[in-house]
Amino acid sequence: MHRIAPTLLLALASLSLSSPARAIASPPPPTEDWCAAIGKRLGSVPPPVCRSLGLQAATVTSARGHALMSRDIAPPTRKIAQAGKAPARARRILLIGGIHGDELTSASIVFRWLQWLDDANSEARQYHWRVIPVANPDGLLNNPPQRVNSHGVDLNRNFPTTDWNSDAHAYWAKKTGRDPRRFPGQSANSETETRWLREQIESFQPDVVVSVHAPFGILDYDGPAHQPRRFGHLNLNRLGIYPGSLGNYGGIAKNLPVITIELPNATSMPPPREQREIWDDMLTWLRRNIASKTTS
Numbered sequence: 001m002h003r004i005a006p007t008l009l010l011a012l013a014s015l016s017l018s019s020p021a022r023a024i025a026s027p028p029p030p031t032e033d034w035c036a037a038i039g040k041r042l043g044s045v046p047p048p049v050c051r052s053l054g055l056q057a058a059t060v061t062s063a064r065g066h067a068l069m070s071r072d073i074a075p076p077t078r079k080i081a082q083a084g085k086a087p088a089r090a091r092r093i094l095l096i097g098g099i100h101g102d103e104l105t106s107a108s109i110v111f112r113w114l115q116w117l118d119d120a121n122s123e124a125r126q127y128h129w130r131v132i133p134v135a136n137p138d139g140l141l142n143n144p145p146q147r148v149n150s151h152g153v154d155l156n157r158n159f160p161t162t163d164w165n166s167d168a169h170a171y172w173a174k175k176t177g178r179d180p181r182r183f184p185g186q187s188a189n190s191e192t193e194t195r196w197l198r199e200q201i202e203s204f205q206p207d208v209v210v211s212v213h214a215p216f217g218i219l220d221y222d223g224p225a226h227q228p229r230r231f232g233h234l235n236l237n238r239l240g241i242y243p244g245s246l247g248n249y250g251g252i253a254k255n256l257p258v259i260t261i262e263l264p265n266a267t268s269m270p271p272p273r274e275q276r277e278i279w280d281d282m283l284t285w286l287r288r289n290i291a292s293k294t295t296s
């Protein structure tokens with residue numbers, strides 16, 4: 001057993017009394033560990049890039065303690081100010097990736113677009129963005145990655161849609177054969193991640209929600225605006241509506257435009273040109289359908 005000189009003990013005691021923050025090493029910010037883990041899982045998101053993106057951790061975490069991260073990017077003031085008038089409220093876009101943890105590209109491409117959003121001259125900067133690249137960190141960071149969260153719940157079947165209580169379990173039993181990858185949860189909104197995403201919709205009040213998935217290689221759409229026809233090579237192909245899905249919740253219950261982008265491959269990113277074309281076509285749709293709406 002090591003003996004510690006009484007003078008050193010005194011010195012340590014006085015240090016801890018006068019300056020506890022120096023005596024106890026502060027834990028690393030959540031971004032450090034989170035970005036290290038994300039970088040191991042997603043080859044296209046090196047930790048330094050992840051750390052440079054200004055993601056902020058929510059006060060709640062996933063069941064396994066992973067941070068729920070988001071980044072808000074408001075337009076530069078000059079983009080929304082009008083001479084002699086108060087600035088209009090910028091249109092708001094909520095962009096979500098990785099709600100299904102085994103759809104790796106759905107998170108990777110949102111990280112990519114988040115990097116593009118840092119360009120203050122981008123047309124996209126006329127909007128106020130809230131970007132959530134990894135909505136299901138427990139699923140993405142599981143070994144192997146899994147669609148559901150750590151409670152075995154498909155978050156995209158857990159939203160409190162109007163038909164959840166009557167249909168969610170019946171749909172799961174009859175249409176999926178009780179597929180464990182599609183379990184909607186014991187009750188609607190039972191999962192921390194679902195509740196947190198719903199809070200983002202309530203607090204941010206987006207004009208559009210864009211949710212990225214894979215691997216069906218199509219676009220899906222729910223809600224009131226003109227439906228998009230094509231982003232890049234992805235054509236509109238409405239898959240139908242599911243009890244507890246974000247499209248059902250946002251598009252039907254909240255009357256919000258919800259665009260679902262289904263990338264063609266869950267583990268291999270589209271070529272850079274296709275990443276750009278999907279993004280550019282989305283901005284064109286936003287400009288034609290969202291930007292010109294009058295402010296209420």
Ligand SMILES: [Zn+2]
Nearest residue numbers: 100103213214
């Ligand atoms: Zn999915």
